[in-house]
Amino acid sequence: MPARIDFQTEPARYRHWKLAFAGDVAELIMDVDENAGLFEGYQLKLNSYDLGVDIELADAVQRLRFEHPEVKVVVLRSGKDRVFCAGANIRMLAGSSHTHKVNFCKFTNETRNGMEDASQGSGQKYLCAIRGTAAGGGYELALATDHILLADDGSSTVALPELPLLAVLPGTGGLTRVTDKRKVRRDFADAFCTTEEGVRGARAVKWRLVDQAVSNSKFEQAVADAARKLAAKSDRPSGAKGIALTPIERRIKADVIAYSSVKVEIERDARRATITILGPSGPPPSSVEAMAEEGAAFWPLRLARELDDAILHLRLNEPEIGVLIFKTQGEPTRVLAFDQFLDANKGHWLAREILHFWKRTLKRVDMTSRSLVALIEPGSCFAGTLAELAFACDRSFMLIGGLPGDNRPPAALVLSALNFGAYPMGNDLSRLATRFLGEPASVDRAKADIGKALAAEDCESLGLVTATLDRIDWADEVRIFLEERSSFSADGLTGMEANLRFAGPETMETKIFGRLTAWQNWIFQRPNAAGAEGALKRYGTGVKANFNPERV
Amino acid sequence: MPARIDFQTEPARYRHWKLAFAGDVAELIMDVDENAGLFEGYQLKLNSYDLGVDIELADAVQRLRFEHPEVKVVVLRSGKDRVFCAGANIRMLAGSSHTHKVNFCKFTNETRNGMEDASQGSGQKYLCAIRGTAAGGGYELALATDHILLADDGSSTVALPELPLLAVLPGTGGLTRVTDKRKVRRDFADAFCTTEEGVRGARAVKWRLVDQAVSNSKFEQAVADAARKLAAKSDRPSGAKGIALTPIERRIKADVIAYSSVKVEIERDARRATITILGPSGPPPSSVEAMAEEGAAFWPLRLARELDDAILHLRLNEPEIGVLIFKTQGEPTRVLAFDQFLDANKGHWLAREILHFWKRTLKRVDMTSRSLVALIEPGSCFAGTLAELAFACDRSFMLIGGLPGDNRPPAALVLSALNFGAYPMGNDLSRLATRFLGEPASVDRAKADIGKALAAEDCESLGLVTATLDRIDWADEVRIFLEERSSFSADGLTGMEANLRFAGPETMETKIFGRLTAWQNWIFQRPNAAGAEGALKRYGTGVKANFNPERV
Numbered sequence A, B: 001m002p003a004r005i006d007f008q009t010e011p012a013r014y015r016h017w018k019l020a021f022a023g024d025v026a027e028l029i030m031d032v033d034e035n036a037g038l039f040e041g042y043q044l045k046l047n048s049y050d051l052g053v054d055i056e057l058a059d060a061v062q063r064l065r066f067e068h069p070e071v072k073v074v075v076l077r078s079g080k081d082r083v084f085c086a087g088a089n090i091r092m093l094a095g096s097s098h099t100h101k102v103n104f105c106k107f108t109n110e111t112r113n114g115m116e117d118a119s120q121g122s123g124q125k126y127l128c129a130i131r132g133t134a135a136g137g138g139y140e141l142a143l144a145t146d147h148i149l150l151a152d153d154g155s156s157t158v159a160l161p162e163l164p165l166l167a168v169l170p171g172t173g174g175l176t177r178v179t180d181k182r183k184v185r186r187d188f189a190d191a192f193c194t195t196e197e198g199v200r201g202a203r204a205v206k207w208r209l210v211d212q213a214v215s216n217s218k219f220e221q222a223v224a225d226a227a228r229k230l231a232a233k234s235d236r237p238s239g240a241k242g243i244a245l246t247p248i249e250r251r252i253k254a255d256v257i258a259y260s261s262v263k264v265e266i267e268r269d270a271r272r273a274t275i276t277i278l279g280p281s282g283p284p285p286s287s288v289e290a291m292a293e294e295g296a297a298f299w300p301l302r303l304a305r306e307l308d309d310a311i312l313h314l315r316l317n318e319p320e321i322g323v324l325i326f327k328t329q330g331e332p333t334r335v336l337a338f339d340q341f342l343d344a345n346k347g348h349w350l351a352r353e354i355l356h357f358w359k360r361t362l363k364r365v366d367m368t369s370r371s372l373v374a375l376i377e378p379g380s381c382f383a384g385t386l387a388e389l390a391f392a393c394d395r396s397f398m399l400i401g402g403l404p405g406d407n408r409p410p411a412a413l414v415l416s417a418l419n420f421g422a423y424p425m426g427n428d429l430s431r432l433a434t435r436f437l438g439e440p441a442s443v444d445r446a447k448a449d450i451g452k453a454l455a456a457e458d459c460e461s462l463g464l465v466t467a468t469l470d471r472i473d474w475a476d477e478v479r480i481f482l483e484e485r486s487s488f489s490a491d492g493l494t495g496m497e498a499n500l501r502f503a504g505p506e507t508m509e510t511k512i513f514g515r516l517t518a519w520q521n522w523i524f525q526r527p528n529a530a531g532a533e534g535a536l537k538r539y540g541t542g543v544k545a546n547f548n549p550e551r552v
Helices: A051-066 A090-095 A098-122 A137-143 A162-166 A174-181 A186-193 A201-206 A216-232 A288-297 A299-317 A332-344 A349-366 A385-392 A431-435 A441-447 A456-462 A474-487 A490-500 A508-525 B051-066 B090-095 B098-122 B137-143 B162-166 B174-181 B186-193 B201-206 B216-232 B288-297 B299-317 B332-344 B349-366 B385-392 B431-435 B441-447 B456-462 B474-487 B490-500 B508-525
Strands: A017-022 A025-030 A073-078 A083-085 A125-130 A133-135 A147-151 A157-159 A212-214 A250-252 A256-259 A262-267 A272-278 A323-329 A371-376 A395-399 A467-469 B017-022 B025-030 B073-078 B083-085 B125-130 B133-135 B147-151 B157-159 B212-214 B250-252 B256-259 B262-267 B272-278 B323-329 B371-376 B395-399 B467-469
Touching (some): A017 A051, A051 A098, A051 A349, A073 A083, A073 A216, A083 A137, A098 A299, A098 A508, A125 A137, A125 A216, A133 A137, A137 A157, A147 A157, A147 A201, A147 A216, A162 B490, A174 A186, A174 A508, A174 B490, A186 B395, A186 B490, A201 A212, A256 A299, A288 A299, A299 A332, A323 A385, A323 A474, A332 A349, A371 A474, A395 A456, A395 B186, A431 A441, A441 A456, A456 A467, A467 A474, A508 B490, A508 B508, B017 B051, B073 B216, B083 B137, B098 B137, B098 B349, B125 B216, B133 B137, B137 B157, B174 B186, B212 B216, B256 B299, B272 B299, B299 B349, B323 B385, B332 B349, B349 B385, B371 B385, B371 B474, B385 B431, B431 B441, B456 B467, B490 B508
Parallel strands (some): A025 A073, A073 A125, A272 A323, A323 A371, A371 A395, A395 A467, B025 B073, B125 B147, B147 B212, B323 B371, B395 B467
Antiparallel strands (some): A250 A256, A262 A272, B250 B256
16 A cells, blocks of 8 residues: 555546547546556456546546536546446455545545536536446446446446445445436346346346447447537537646645645644645636636635645545644635635636535535534634635634734634535535524525624624634633544544534435445445455455355 | 344333323333343343333334324323433443344334324324433434423433444434434534533523423423423324224244234245235225224234234344245235225224324335345235335236146236325335336326236336246246345345435435434444444443544
């Protein structure tokens, strides 16, 4: 296992994917280098994947949105002859720690949700052209697209063989998308998910597993036709020029990661990290053209990329850091000016992309299984988009007045229009609507205060923070909270937070991260799958797994 | 552990609960006999409970509905002086197998859902009067009621101390009801669920954890007032006479359980059981008065009680039986006549109770973590309410024509009005609406065929069965399916079925059984809770649990 898993890459460094462009259609070609696995101990045969493959995929999906506004349809296909994708690599899974397996599944789920978000949010549609076998995670990748074509050649199949083959579940949304997105009838779904060899041609269409099954001779024409139809539904801009997602600025030391606008400080003994976010150093650009000119340096985009990277780094590389403390530094009015700029220009493709990216980054925070706390102190800029971070936290503490020896004005929290719908959570509600599920009038009260500098007393009365504390109590109360949190069981906190963070309606996304993921995590702990005689360990050995037949 | 856990009881045999009646108000008093635990090895101190206590509670809730139509409000309170209820017994949990823990939580959840169902479905409201500590499962019991009063006496508290105390989750719907029913703000919920000592008085009201906090001197008057208010909302009948839920007819042998209308045959080596349901032997009664006269002998009620008992028996006492095969025997038109009778009289309190009971029993089937298959053969009566069993199954096979040497007419499936809304699943959709989520027009097509004897070909074309097979394929195909199913990992099937059975919308109920239960099951497997140095094992020893700090 590498000392540090890095989520930053770029097409020139891809080992597993190729991008090709032709007008408004891009091809995203999976062609996994079997010798370029992220860890030792397995080969990525048959276009199977590990986290390294998925990091490149996530990068490609992101660049397609920002660097290629002209692309209306992305055709996902395989670069191999007889296989589309064999799914997550089994030996990698069998050799991984429980923590890695769970984090791997979470990231791959976020990437597939991101493909659907590109389609729904940015009109960049995905089409999946399957020749050969699309098994397990391979078919789940297809399920994340808008339209699935399957070669009707007697051998191409779609399959979810996880249960019969490995005694685990399809871990990347497969079960949920089969029933809730494609609305496969439950008995067909049951038959499908217990059929190791998968389903071909006409039956795959009848069972709604794919949209079209097309003979080899007509396949490419059908792909082109389907791409044209999807392109017609797209509202991607014509003639816009993409911006380059240049490498992020980052210095990594043992206990500090410093980005241009994000600083992560790790207190290893206390098992916590402080994420400090720096507000903008100046006003927003004068026009959308000037914003596009700034490109990846434009503060909201730069910050989102840095924050996203920091969260992923902490998830995968710092599993023992149980509490993330969010702080901000800067001028609230400046943050607000950027919010107003983005909101005023949300019809512009780049502003739209940035808003969607912030939405996804905030969801990434919601889905991070660490305790999240915001400390709102003098000098902070929890305003608009940055206030959303406080609303994503399990607790938020706000200082009343100042601390001894600190002459800065007391902290204020400021709301912007973007707090009221621009960044829905997985449950499709804004964080404030989720927060005030029991008192919807409180959302309107908060809305009436958009733009006002809300002091601690105001925030307390509006219900925007968990607690306000004066200078006498601040240090002790915060310390006690942090120490207590660190004393609890990591697993118990993970389960509790997964339940408390998502009140209200459920969506396919919350079903995937709540129901499906939780069951998969349970199964990943059970001897039938993960034990020495379990199916994951015995796969490929020629010896059958030994199952405890007891039903739980 | 007793050789067999029996779900049948009656008030005269209760060890832990008392019922008292005064006009339209009943008191349900928890007064646990600490020496009457279901297993050896623990005492049920401080009104803590085990499955035995909950079996009595479920019986009481059921009898209140059937035997006491006059009761509009049930006041739930403690028979102990200084404690309301300390929740599930911790030593019992620590000493239980994973399978027992999970099944215990499932049953207790169903009982609490049943209290809510009594309120919503039958106008029998629940009020909870808390003096002393209501901790963990004790507070979760309160959460299942319509109105919670807490004594404001400086010592009475509500608490969910599971996480800080035991490193597990509140397992009986607590987290879900806190956020989604009582709509407690997420940061308050987070603070509440990490505060071992709980919350008192005014703060409990402010955080929406209880509805009223009332001083000791005014407490009883406040309970009476709240009961009167709830009673005013009830549509329970006045002057109706209850029916006695007499003991069910049941003979238990090693591999057969015979009820009057249900027969369970266990094939232990093959790890499956066949549940055969006998249709009615005659027509329905001539009037609702005659139905009430029949009482517990009335076929739909008698059958539901027997089926419910059979399912619970298999869940708790036969964990290695992985597949349940549903068969029916009888005259479809007779089943239909009972459906029509119930539907025509659904305004009558007893018919309404029976329909709700069937709804709950069918939900119990949905929630049973065994593979479910219906075999629809000549002589069967999968009609109306009994057809619902086929729709609850993961697969259904229907024989085309007859088998050699069998001269009975071919099997037919018949729909009744009750298949279209009377028995919603946990997701609040009918089983047919869930089945046809992707093609709602199919629901209407089926509806147009209500009352028709649908042959195998019709069922195939209407999508009502998984597969139709002729006499040549029948035996082999069914055998292959059953054998294959038995070869899969029990855990994998449990997880898969929990995901595939509940397409579409989520409700508090599906959240509890999907999200919350799955996380709890995961935690029950983790060393931090269940390991030798985990919190469950170390509780009460004076030695602190040893936690792995890694966040998953």
